[in-house]
Amino acid sequence: MKNASNLIHRTKPYLFVAPAVLLAALFCWFPALKGFLESFLTVNQAGKVLGFAGLGNYRILFSDKAFLSSLKITGLFIVLFVPANTFLTLLAASLTRRKSRHSSVPEYIFFSPVAISLSAYSLLFKELFRGKSSVINRILGLNSGWITEPAGAMVTVVILGVFLDFGIDYILLMCAFRSTDRNVIEAARMDGAGGWRLFFDMELPLIRETVLVTVFLALKDAILISAPIIILTEGGPFRSTETIMFYYYVEAFKSGNRAVQNSLASLVLSLAACAMAVYNIRRRRQP
Amino acid sequence: MRKLTLIFIIIAMAITAPLFAAGGKEKAETAKVTIWHSAQGANATVFEEIAQTFNDTIGKDKGIEIEAIYQGKANDVLTSVNAASGTGNLPDIAMMDATAATDMNHSQYLVTVDKLGIDTSDILACGISSYTSENGLLALPFNASALLYYYNKTLYDSLGVNPPKTLDDMVEVMKKTGTKDRAAFAGVPATFELTTLIGAQNGLSYMLNNRNGHDGAATEVLFGKEGTYKTFLEKWKAVYDTGFYSPITSGVTAEFTSGRCAAMLASSSNLASVINSVSGEFEVGVAKVPMVNEKATGGTVISGGALFSFTDSPAVKTVLEYMISPDVQAKWSEATGYVPVSTKAYETEAYKAFLEKNPQYKVAIESLLDSNPGLANVWVPSAYSVYYSFQSNIADVLNGKDIDAAVSDMVAIVEGAIASYSAQNN
Missing domain, CATH: 3.40.190.10 (Periplasmic binding protein-like II)
Structure with a gap:
């Protein structure tokens, strides 16, 4: 009896994680591995393997100008979105970092974007930024073409991206601000630090870890952005907002092009894995 | 120990519950025909009305029920059909356009119109040729346009x-x-x-x-x-x-x-x-x-869409024949602007009167009839x-x-x- 209970005791943790491991293996690791192996094979639309392709699929991918342009566009989106997102969420969190009687009002407003679904937001933006006769133009008195012009479309996607990530990043940062050790802050105050100095040299460095988390979350979202683009701009106008994942959506789901599907999926997965590895290495180096 | 056993029993029940639920479902008496469509806005309302009329009349007599499901734009329907191919979740009928033809021409799940044995002699010639491949007539023109x-x-x-x-x-x-x-x-x-x-x-x-x-x-x-x-x-x-x-x-x-x-x-x-x-x-x-x-x-x-079928059954045939009947085609045209694919629809007095009153609707028909059939x-x-x-x-x-x-x-x-x-x- 004692042996049996010992066995159960030892296997219990494995049993608890088993469902999660099983699901991850079934829906994530196994398909990823299959896709990686198939990226070196020629596979037809029905999934039948026709032969060995070597690096042929990757060659098809990199000779497609639309793919190369999607790389550039994703890069541009990252450059515009990540700093804008970090700056704005940090600004909102730092302005409301002190708890007071009325602070729940801005907290509620800043957090509320989380409550609405991604597709609902995208549809709303599509209507708001429709073109020259859009609501936004009427409110702001502008004459911009927004989603009907390449530059305007990119700006609209960035604004939408910030909206989508704002709520969750804000909560993370605000909680980080509020959970910092007050004693350290008070000590700095006693030493005469105040205002900007206190914020940039004490409060901000203390939540560095959380800022890093939000930056990496934003980076991940920027690399993988697809659904808002599918709804808002369909990659257009003139493929100007066609990111890597939208290109993947068109080729893999709409056209059933397995050559692109497997090679690109493997590529993006390795890219995301690299980003996560960099993040983890950085984190471990922290004292 | 007992607690653990209990947990296992609950998990086992939770996993098998859907199986029992599916097995316990009573077999419906009516044959259900699902149609994935791409009609939006006002067109969707009309399409659903057409389906409802069928369910209330012919469908009631013959025990067939149309279930119309909106799947997004024509190309989104194709995306869904491609994803469902081989999973057993294909609809009986899908409304798609020319962008689907290449994939459907190679699909092993497609049931061609010839195989269903539908009489297409009243259908616009350009409509027939627009969906004919080396494998025969792939789909039945339904929502033709110009x-x-x-x-x-x-x-x-x-x-x-x-x-x-x-x-x-x-x-x-x-x-x-x-x-x-x-x-x-x-x-x-x-x-x-x-x-x-x-x-x-x-x-x-x-x-x-x-x-x-x-x-x-x-x-x-x-x-x-x-x-x-x-x-x-x-x-x-x-x-x-x-x-x-x-x-x-x-x-x-x-x-x-x-x-x-x-x-x-x-x-x-x-x-x-x-x-x-x-x-x-x-x-x-x-x-x-x-x-x-x-x-x-x-x-x-000629552009627009057609009905692709994936089930070879009398019920599907009945539904498709209803969809291309002159009355349905005339109603569909009047409410949307699509061109009736049934040449008999042009001969009905009601449709003639409609065109007289709404001359804009004539332009598409005339431009198709005046075009090179090639x-x-x-x-x-x-x-x-x-x-x-x-x-x-x-x-x-x-x-x-x-x-x-x-x-x-x-x-x-x-x-x-x-x-x-x-x-x-x-």
């Missing part, structure tokens, strides 16, 4: 201009109808518009060999070496150079109905909803698509990618790119799509 030139008739009348016959005319018309705040024409052509703008050239032209991919998969691009795409681009550059052209790729209809552009090219299937959105602000006129030049006499390609829509792999590429390619030319260079770019893109597809599917 590209039309929509214009603000109130404005045109007040300025004393007529809708243009050729693109040269169109340039002249645009100079009169455009102002600083109002574009004279909006929208960038893509594959759909180009099948007509290229297809009509020299009486009849194809973009790809094998009759645009209908007589076996296309292996060669023709719009480059036959010069038809170049001819179009040269004329379109002149359209752009008027300064009153708005090269937008989305929201064109909204610009037109709000009066911010005076003309556009759009499918006749939008006619009812365009007239509806304008709501009397101005009169909507429609005309045949302007010819690229005097030699482009081929007319207009015209065919394009069956090209990676249809959506090609679609976006055409628009970007045209935009490049408008922004000053050399036309010959643009043509060879576009040829290379389509050749790449064909090569990639044939490597994977032969």
